[in-house]
Amino acid sequence: MRLRPCGDVGVLVELDDLEAVLALHAELAERPLPGVVELVPATRTLLVRLDPRRTSVGAVSQALQGVRPRTRERPDARELVEIPVVYDGRDLEEAGRVTGLGPGGVVAAHTGQTWTVAFTGFAPGFGYLVGEDDRLHVPRRAEPRSHVPAGAVGLAGRFSGVYPRASPGGWQLIGRTDRVLWDVDRDPPALLAPGTGVRFVEAG
């Protein structure tokens, strides 16, 4: 792992792949380092945020060198979140063409694999999902849309995702869901958190 200081308040850890990130995240969540206040996983990095009044970048960096992350298991089938999707997205045809699978093949590939929440961060409740293979890798739209409706299900790069609320967006839209991704009054408010497994199910 490679460590990069973030001012006086964080250490950015660079790792080989998402599995390594989730393994380190799980280890640090279970055995917290003193003075660490937050962990932010991403595709290949883990940001370790610290309280500069309790510890320092140097001390946390040194402690990280000694951490031995556990091996991350695949998400347990019992922990899977099911998301029903109506596959009528505006970009479904285009995704079918780019992947060579055709629209029906895109649906089959999307529903036929387990997705894992790699990280969140674009907006409350938004999770970047990675699949088991690369059949559905598609580029982002060259020009983002100014309005993507809440519940839109999309693809971009190696990720799939669901928009928790309407916003601008550049993902290829393949469908829509009624499931509520973010509800501040619910417990927990977010349906998806890093490490959660997801299965999409064709609805309607």
Added chain:
Amino acid sequence: MSAGLEVLATGPLSTVQDLGRPGHAHWGVSWSGAADRSSLRLANRLVGNPEDAAAVEVTLGGLRVRPDADVVVAVTGAVGALTVAGRPEGGNAAVHVAAGREIVIAPPRAGLRSYLAVHGGVDVAPVLGSRSTDLLADIGPPVLEPGDRLVVADAAVHHPVLGVAPVPGPVAGPVTLRVVLGPRDDWFTEAAVAALLAGPWEADPDSNRIGLRLAGPALEREIPEELPSEGMVRGSLQVPPSGPPTILLADHPVTGGYPVIAVVLAPDVDLAAQVRPGQTVRLTVVGQR
């Protein structure tokens, strides 16, 4: 019934803020909280509150409130002329205000954000453990409007209040911010790092609680690829491929896809939160710790 503050005017933007809601990054929820954290803390200490009590963050002055009971308040940060029932009062001081007397915070001559704390704290329903308004994620109490009534919580203990705290206020001239290079300084050329530290930088009017945008020299990239999104800290100086670099403030999103060339030290982010559009900003490197 609890005491309350009737909001008569709000200026350009007034919101309820405390020290924010850390620890929810896994749900994509930002820390939020007061943009100038040290000023919020001071205001609370002056009125005998816990440091993380909720107060009002006022942008460019213009707040007018009227208590319906006797209260103790303090105004810190960018203090414009403070008057109570038309009489001048000091900023950075505990002020006793009788019921019905109007409190007015005029636009400041220097700095951007001021904090009105009241003994007992502002009592609105917390969301995810905090009373802060996050304008990016739309979490927390709504932006204040004339006609709102802010409930003041009953204070369990009435402390004798300290009179005055002499602290330097925000300056109108150039502001120097200390930075540590990285985490992605190697995504930029050496000339870019030199340009970063030479500046000069000017605060862009299109700044807000999400970030302070800086107009200045172009920062040339060494690595042209797109950066996969990664976690970011408050104070990060994010550099998009086109458009002004931005120092991330309280409501910044949890992750970002633009490389961060340097991070402003935590205490100096409070200074960044007081920079006004058009003001000159200089960046100076400090060693790693």
